[in-house]
Amino acid sequence: xxxxxxxxxxxxxxxxxxxxxxxxxxxxxxxxxxxxxxxxxxxxxxxxxxxxxxxxxxxxxxxxxxxxxxxxxxxxxxxxxxxxxxxxxxxxxxxxxxxxxxxxxxxxxxxxxxxxxxxxxxxxxxxxxxxxxxxxxxxxxxxxxxxxxxxxxxxxxxxxxxxxxxxxxxxxxxxxxxxxxxxxxxxxxxxxxxxxxxxxxxxxxxxxxxxxxxxxxxxxxxxxxxxxxxxxxxxxxxxxxxxxxxxxxxxxxxxxxxxxxxxxxxxxxxxxxxxxxxxxxxxxxxxxxxxxxxxxxxxxxxxxxxxxxxxxxxxxxxxxxxxxxxxxxxxxxxxxxxxxxxxxxxxxxxxxxxxxxxxxxxxxxxxxxxxxxxxxxxxxxxxxxxxxxxxxxxxxxxxxxxxxxxxxxxxxxxxxxxxxxxxxxxxxxxxxxxxxxxxxxxxxxxxxxxxxxxxxxxxxxxxxxxxxxxxxxxxxxxxxxxxxxxxxxxxxxxxxxxxxxxxxxxxxxxxxxx
Amino acid sequence: xxxxxxxxxxxxxxxxxxxxxxxxxxxxxxxxxxxxxxxxxxxxxxxxxxxxxxxxxxxxxxxxxxxxxxxxxxxxxxxxxxxxxxxxxxxxxxxxxxxxxxxxxxxxxxxxxxxxxxxxxxxxxxxxxxxxxxxxxxxxxxxxxxxxxxxxxxxxxxxxxxxxxxxxxxxxxxxxxxxxxxxxxxxxxxxxxxxxxxxxxxxxxxxxxxxxxxxxxxxxxxxxxxxxxxxxxxxxxxxxxxxxxxxxxxxxxxxxxxxxxxxxxxxxxxxxxxxxxxxxxxxxxxxxxxxxxxxxxxxxxxxxxxxxxxxxxxxxxxxxxxxxxxxxxxxxxxxxxxxxxxxxxxxxxxxx
Numbered sequence: 001x002x003x004x005x006x007x008x009x010x011x012x013x014x015x016x017x018x019x020x021x022x023x024x025x026x027x028x029x030x031x032x033x034x035x036x037x038x039x040x041x042x043x044x045x046x047x048x049x050x051x052x053x054x055x056x057x058x059x060x061x062x063x064x065x066x067x068x069x070x071x072x073x074x075x076x077x078x079x080x081x082x083x084x085x086x087x088x089x090x091x092x093x094x095x096x097x098x099x100x101x102x103x104x105x106x107x108x109x110x111x112x113x114x115x116x117x118x119x120x121x122x123x124x125x126x127x128x129x130x131x132x133x134x135x136x137x138x139x140x141x142x143x144x145x146x147x148x149x150x151x152x153x154x155x156x157x158x159x160x161x162x163x164x165x166x167x168x169x170x171x172x173x174x175x176x177x178x179x180x181x182x183x184x185x186x187x188x189x190x191x192x193x194x195x196x197x198x199x200x201x202x203x204x205x206x207x208x209x210x211x212x213x214x215x216x217x218x219x220x221x222x223x224x225x226x227x228x229x230x231x232x233x234x235x236x237x238x239x240x241x242x243x244x245x246x247x248x249x250x251x252x253x254x255x256x257x258x259x260x261x262x263x264x265x266x267x268x269x270x271x272x273x274x275x276x277x278x279x280x281x282x283x284x285x286x287x288x289x290x291x292x293x294x295x296x297x298x299x300x301x302x303x304x305x306x307x308x309x310x311x312x313x314x315x316x317x318x319x320x321x322x323x324x325x326x327x328x329x330x331x332x333x334x335x336x337x338x339x340x341x342x343x344x345x346x347x348x349x350x351x352x353x354x355x356x357x358x359x360x361x362x363x364x365x366x367x368x369x370x371x372x373x374x375x376x377x378x379x380x381x382x383x384x385x386x387x388x389x390x391x392x393x394x395x396x397x398x399x400x401x402x403x404x405x406x407x408x409x410x411x412x413x414x415x416x417x418x419x420x421x422x423x424x425x426x427x428x429x430x431x432x433x434x435x436x437x438x439x440x441x442x443x444x445x446x447x448x449x450x451x452x453x454x455x456x457x458x459x460x461x462x463x464x465x466x467x468x469x470x471x472x473x474x475x476x477x478x479x480x481x482x483x484x485x486x487x488x489x490x491x492x493x494x495x496x497x498x499x500x501x502x503x504x505x506x507x508x509x510x511x512x513x514x
Numbered sequence: 515x516x517x518x519x520x521x522x523x524x525x526x527x528x529x530x531x532x533x534x535x536x537x538x539x540x541x542x543x544x545x546x547x548x549x550x551x552x553x554x555x556x557x558x559x560x561x562x563x564x565x566x567x568x569x570x571x572x573x574x575x576x577x578x579x580x581x582x583x584x585x586x587x588x589x590x591x592x593x594x595x596x597x598x599x600x601x602x603x604x605x606x607x608x609x610x611x612x613x614x615x616x617x618x619x620x621x622x623x624x625x626x627x628x629x630x631x632x633x634x635x636x637x638x639x640x641x642x643x644x645x646x647x648x649x650x651x652x653x654x655x656x657x658x659x660x661x662x663x664x665x666x667x668x669x670x671x672x673x674x675x676x677x678x679x680x681x682x683x684x685x686x687x688x689x690x691x692x693x694x695x696x697x698x699x700x701x702x703x704x705x706x707x708x709x710x711x712x713x714x715x716x717x718x719x720x721x722x723x724x725x726x727x728x729x730x731x732x733x734x735x736x737x738x739x740x741x742x743x744x745x746x747x748x749x750x751x752x753x754x755x756x757x758x759x760x761x762x763x764x765x766x767x768x769x770x771x772x773x774x775x776x777x778x779x780x781x782x783x784x785x786x787x788x789x790x791x792x793x794x795x796x797x798x799x800x801x802x803x804x805x806x807x808x809x810x811x812x813x814x815x816x817x818x819x820x821x822x823x824x825x826x827x828x829x830x831x832x833x834x835x836x837x838x839x840x841x842x843x844x845x846x847x848x849x850x851x852x853x854x855x856x857x858x859x860x861x862x863x864x865x866x
Binding site: 012013014015016017018019020021023024025026051052053054056057058059060092094095096097098099102129130131132164405406430432434435436437438439440 | 553554555556557558581582583584585613614616705707708709710711712713714715716717720723748751752811812813816818820823825827828829830831832833844845848849851852853854
């Protein structure tokens with residue numbers, strides 16, 4: 001080995017080449033809200049699965065913080081129950097024992113300085129045990145009103161930096177309540193942490209199918225040539241749920257469909273679908289492109305909201321053969337509630353690529369089935385010499401990206417119906433994850449936790465991006481909260497949504513069937 | 515709760531490859547027509563050539579790969595004295611849940627030794643033509659590899675299976691000239707390679723890679739190839755010059771590599787562990803620093819010495835078991851690891 005090779009070794013790790021699993025630096029992960037629902041259902045099972053696969057850092061410490069007064073054993077017992085119930089694989093007894101045995105629990109109020117003293121001491125103890133400073137990840141899995149408090153207290157305790165090691169702040173959604181509060185929260189967090197330390201989670205971005213949207217667009221010559229106003233007639237993005245609010249009235253009454261799904265997940269899908277190709281998949285290159293296209297979506301004036309957006313609530317109905325109550329009859333919901341359980345929007349992306357193409361977004365609870373999909377409908381062929389009588393005839397090609405369930409992509413094409421006559425009907429060419437890969441997709445949280453520990457912010461939302469997202473829906477929030485008298489349209493539970501949503505569709509278009 | 519698995523079965527004696535292919539297409543067509551939520555897996559063909567006497571053992575190993583089944587597995591069982599083809603085709607599928615059920619096909623074809631030389635004419639009509647094809651010959655049958663050369667994309671082998679490690683390495687090298695090779699002995703070293711890479715990835719630690727002065731790999735007696743490949747990987751990644759190791763009178767192999775920072779002592783030591791693969795690895799640098807990783811319950815036990823100080827900790831990770839290794843072999847057929855070839859070349863240089 002010569003001197004040049006030695007220099008190369010000090011510049012980059014030559015052992016990483018070819019490995020599927022990239023190294024993660026030794027880390028202490030501190031979860032605020034460690035006894036909450038998200039930790040219970042997602043975070044702890046995700047951490048177990050990372051441990052099972054050997055994907056956690058070689059030195060890994062986990063600290064849980066919550067207000068509940070629990071002993072170490074009680075917390076470990078709770079964590080064990082969470083992992084055994086929600087892990088995507090049956091836990092290995094040995095791995096689980098070691099993971100649980102090393103967990104640490106701290107109890108206290110998030111505004112209590114003493115908690116942060118305990119955190120600092122615990123982190124120092126772990127650093128000393130390791131003989132080196134570990135990276136610190138603070139994961140805010142609490143109610144959103146605690147985000148600024150925790151960020152501020154971490155800063156006051158000097159925990160926003162760790163000398164030679166990295167310190168990062170992971171913040172769960174919702175990030176803000178509207179544009180003003182999002183700006184305020186950004187200002188408060190960024191007064192303590194640098195933007196490069198902040199990882200705002202939208203777990204949709206951790207889904208394989210969402211990332212596949214970029215692969216579909218940018219790794220295939222087939223689609224990109226038609227991905228513009230010349231060929232695309234319109235786009236529908238649907239996030240339909242068949243469930244109701246599942247006992248979460250306290251949260252949902254203050255949120256509604258627009259905040260719950262449109263502001264984050266659906267607009268993220270829209271930005272990935274419409275952005276220009278990034279020069280690389282480095283975090284800021286990708287987020288620059290997303291931001292550009294979000295800024296090209298012109299928010300409606302408050303007075304124009306009625307013609308561009310529809311809200312509704314589910315009424316009583318039948319779902320899966322079972323009679324269910326309407327939203328206003330749900331426990332914890334005000335009988336005169338004006339919170340929307342359904343929202344539909346028509347948006348336009350005002351740039352060279354997409355000018356004139358309508359984007360229809362709809363989401364709702366208690367719809368007839370669970371489905372998240374993006375449908376890109378192409379314009380019809382300009383002239384058809386073939387017969388259409390005796391068949392449904394040629395239809396516009398549709399590219400359908402299904403996020404859940406049955407993740408995959410299908411393309412509808414016109415094909416000849418077997419027989420003597422030249423008749424056409426649409427058929428599907430399908431790609432399904434379940435049939436085309438042997439690997440099981442990791443849970444979104446596994447990917448995102450690992451990325452946060454590696455410092456890769458590609459799948460996280462930047463401060464300017466989050467404000468652009470809020471900026472798009474803010475006029476609708478304002479218009480709907482200002483309107484306290486108009487009746488809220490109702491749709492029967494188990495239906496496809498309110499009739500009023502049809503009025504958004506231009507040029508006789510119809511919503512795709514759920 | 516696991517989904518219920520159902521099967522459709524077809525069999526014939528004295529049959530032809532064309533009839534087998536036709537039967538598979540008809541099974542797929544009729545099952546899909548009866549339930550449109552069922553779709554065939556379309557990932558990979560796996561052709562396995564075996565001695566018929568060991569068919570059950572291989573079938574059990576293939577059943578142990580968990581979710582990593584090939585889409586269509588074609589088991590060619592060689593039986594002395596046979597000239598006719600007998601075939602059994604099974605299409606298994608999960609009852610659809612959440613909308614989609616996936617079908618896998620397996621075909622067992624009993625063949626005679628004289629048919630191996632033109633095995634391509636039997637296998638070609640039966641594989642799914644648009645999918646990559648991997649072949650595995652765990653009982654030798656090297657003639658089958660020659661016959662299938664035109665339709666095979668990936669060769670699965672296990673260098674640890676061969677008693678002569680030098681021959682195993684040379685054979686893998688020869689196969690690598692014509693196809694992509696997935697070596698289970700290499701895959702047994704994956705967690706160790708990942709952990710070594712991670713251990714030196716920290717700021718301030720990376721430079722130690724240029725100062726390594728000793729490497730010791732502990733392995734099960736029958737897993738010397740895995741150990742050789744691990745050292746070969748270090749040598750190839752760190753640009754060491756290596757020469758053949760020599761025997762330590764039955765206690766393993768010993769030798770030296772030449773790195774920019776000086777000589778690196780290399781030792782391969784046998785261990786009496788039950789499971790195939792590696793038992794541990796120790797790397798030393800700078801005269802007084804060392805890091806040992808050893809197999810333990812729930813992951814690897816790490817021990818680091820620096821001067822008079824010592825730290826020990828546990829690195830989390832579940833053992834994949836031999837079923838998991840074989841499943842990983844199936845999965846790796848769809849990937850390309852650029853580091854195996856150079857590691858193999860260096861491992862061949864290390865062979866006594």
